[in-house]
Amino acid sequence: MKLELKDTPGQLLGALKPISDIGGNIITIIHQRDQTTAENTLTVDIVLELPEKKLDALIDALRERGCGVIRVGKERLLQKQSLIMIGHLMHTDLTDTVDRIDQTGFAEVSELHMVMPAIDEPSTAKITIRAISPEDMLHAVRILREVAAQKDILILEPLGGAE
Amino acid sequence: MRIAIIGFGAVGQGLARVLADTGFTVTAVADSRSACINKDGLDLPEVLARKEESGLCGSAGIGIADILSSGAFDILVEVSPTNAETGEPALSTIRSALAMGKHVVTSNKGPIACAYHELKALADINGVMLGYEATVAGAVPIVSGLRHGLAGNTVRSLHGILNGTCNYILTRMRDEGLTYPQALQEARDLGYAEADPTYDVKGIDAAIKLVILANTLLGMDIRLSDVDITGIDSITLEALSLAESEGATIRLIGEILPERNQVRVSPRVIPLDHPLVVDGTLNAISVCCDLAGPVTFIGKGAGPYPTASAILADLNFIRDSYDRGA
Known part of the structure; x- marks a missing residue:
């Protein structure tokens, strides 16, 4: 999200406190002092993870403290994991x-990179799944394993889990 | 202390060579078709020479039953080939020796995977030890490492490269671009793979080792049929390239997650800088513990001397524990 703060000492710290109070996790803060505006305010870009349905409460808390919320971009599918599939991928739909x-509804295939060396030979693909939470990712991978078992596809999972 | 060696293949013979300078006395040796017993100690170079010339270590008229009834040993070393289904005939031999109040040291995965809890109880009742360091990962001291070195820790996860044949094949596919059949043939030519490699490449050997680790060290009670097993025989070169493009490769990984009661063997995509990415026939085991954090063991998983090393460690432990001042 992009915040607008007054250019006075302690403003940034004050803006961060509601985030931790609400259980959010700050990933990055981009704070460029030279981009002050005519009204003597400055803007800060913050990337953060929030518990489900806490966004509105956070925006209210920030506004109460006098921080303007300029823009909120939402990324729902934060978890990402790539797996390799080997088998007759096209012929098994x-x-x-x-x-x-x-x-x-909680996971999506975001990328598929397939190699087909020869007709009638097994093809190999890298499939990238995005999901809302680590539990959703485990669930999605379990579904993929079930489908793969039905279609005689070998699934290679990463060691170490989701990113 | 006096030792009886049951099984006189590569491991048994390797052990016989190593034991010459250790102060242990070998009083009996049996292979699948013969045996020899001398209560005062056998002449091991002579037994080894006879085995090499005739294929028999002793006289065809006597066998394991005669060694057991002679009682002329303190420790029975069982190093015959693994039977994964029943553990027999080694299981019966070990049971008899423990019931007689004799210590047992084995490299045989069958009896430990099939009947560890029963054998351990029998050993405890009779006040003797059951050593099986050599059953998992050859020379790597994973059993004593977990039981003694990391005592008091709770193991959250265990991941391992437990089959040298599979690791050799996957290493060669990555490094040289060999196809699976080519790499398997090379492993056969070098003596790393059996004529029938099913047991290794289908992941069964690695799964048996997981059963042993789970049941004997991680407080679980599972059988081979409880392990979710996938082998490496359908891995394509394209899969290795796709993994490589993300800075990873593919290895056959055994996994135990005690809290989820999950035990499986499967080819996994693993970052190239992961400590479990070891080359060739090496074995590696990583455990994640509540107090110690991650700990990784790496070493030779097979071969007569690495296996003899693990057996000798158990023998020395028994001597230090039970033979003080003797």
């Missing part, structure tokens, strides 16, 4: 395989 993840 790849669209259906992808749909089973997309239909969940």
Whole structure:
């Protein structure tokens, strides 16, 4: 989110406190002092993770402290994990395989990179899944494993889990 | 202390060579078709020479039953080949020796994977030890490492490269661009893979080792059929390239997550800088503990001398614990 603060000491610290109070996790802060505006305010870009449904409460808390919230960009699917699939991916209805993840509402296939060396030979693909939470990612991977078992596709999971 | 060696293949013979200078006396040796017993100690170079010439370590007329009934040993060392389904005939031999009040040291995965809890109880009742360091990851001291070195820790997860044959094949596919059949053939030519490699490449060998670790050190009670097993025989070169493009590779990983009661063996995508990415036939085990954090063990997982090293460690532990002042 992009915040507008008064250019006086302690303003940034004051703006960060409501975020931690509400259980948010700050990932990055971009604070450029030379971009002050005519009204002697400055803008700060903050990337943060928030618990579900806490965004409105945070915006209210910031406004009470006199911080203007200029813009909020939402990224719902924060978890990302890539897996490798080996098998007859096209002939076992790849669209259906992808749909089973997309239909969940909590996870989506965001990337697919497929290599098909020869007709009738197994193809290999890297599939990238995005999901809302780590639990959702585990659930999505479990669904993919079930689909793969039905279609005789080998799934290679990463060691170390989601990013 | 007096030792009886049951099984006289590569491991048994390697052990016999190593034991010559250790102060242990070998009083009996048996292979699958013969045996020899001398209550005062066998002449090991002579037994080794006879085995090499004739294929038999002793006389065809006697066998394991005669060694057991002679009682002329303090520790039975069971190093015959693994039977993953029943653990037999080694399981019966070990049971008899423990019931007689004899210590047992084994490299045989079958009896430990199939009946550890029963054998341990039998050993405890009879006041003797059951050593099995050599059953998992050869020379790597994972059993004593977890039981003694990391005592008091709770293991949150265990991941391991537990099959040297699979690790060799996957290393060669990555490094040289060999296909799976080419890498398997090379492993056979070098003696790293059996003529029938099913047991290794399908992940069964690694799964048996996980069963041993889970049941004997992580407080679980599982069988081989509880392990979710996937082998490496359908891994493509394209899969290795896709992994490589993300700075990763593919290795057969055994995984135990005690809190989720999850035990599985499967090829996994693993970052190249991960401590478990070891080359060739090496074995590696990483445990994540509540107090110690991550700890990784790496070493030779097979071969007569690495295996003899693990057996000798158990033998020395028994001697230090039970033979003070003798």
